[in-house]
Amino acid sequence: MLVRLLYASRAAQPLSPEMIEGILAQSRAHNPEQGITGILCYSGDIFMQVLEGGRDAVCELYNLIVRDERHRNVRLLSFEEIRERRFASWTMGQVNLAKINPSFMLKYAEKAELDPFCVSGAASMALLDDLIATASVLGRAS
Template sequence: MLVRLTYASRAIPSIDHDELQAILRQSKQNNPQHGITGLLCYSGGIFMQTLEGGRLAVNHLYNRIAADPRHHEVVLLNYEEITERRFAGWAMGQVNMARLNPALLLKYSATATLDPYAVSGRASMALFDELVATASVMC
């Protein structure tokens, strides 16, 4: 059974560009062997990520992320059983925030900043769908 899980977390202040790239490399290396695909967005110290795959594999990875000391205030935004993946093309895609039109964030939020804590899980998924549609995702 496939599931899709979306969460948000706040990064510890010491997360820098190099550590973010290391997290992405590790995800791209490890996720395929567990059948996990997804999309990561990072901006202003906030992670928002969607994971797709088998229920046990996704739940296990989410529990590892929630226990990771680089994350705090981990919040489950959405969890659902799915019949097909939305992000099957990425072991872990990353949103290119530099290419993001702030109006897209305003479409789903009160401000033009990424704040998944202030919007519903459904709005976060709609934002991810538009990011994919507007080619704002890097492989």
């Protein structure tokens, strides 16, 4: 059974390109063997990530993330059973929202900044869908 999990967290340390690349490299190395695909968005100190795959694999990975010292204030935004993946093209795609026009964010939030803690999970998923549609997602295909 396939599931999709969306969560948000805050970085425990200031984000650096090395930290982001470390997270992405770890995801790209381990996710394929677990059948997990997804996308990671980040801006300021906020992470928002979607994980897709088998229920057990996704839940186990989420539990690891909750205990990961790089994250704090981990919040589950959405969890659903799905018939097909939205993010099947990426072992872990990425979006640096600092490179996106801030007005793009106003479509989904009160302010032109990423704050998934203050919007619904549905609004966050709609934002991710738009980022895919506008080819804002970077990363290696799975």
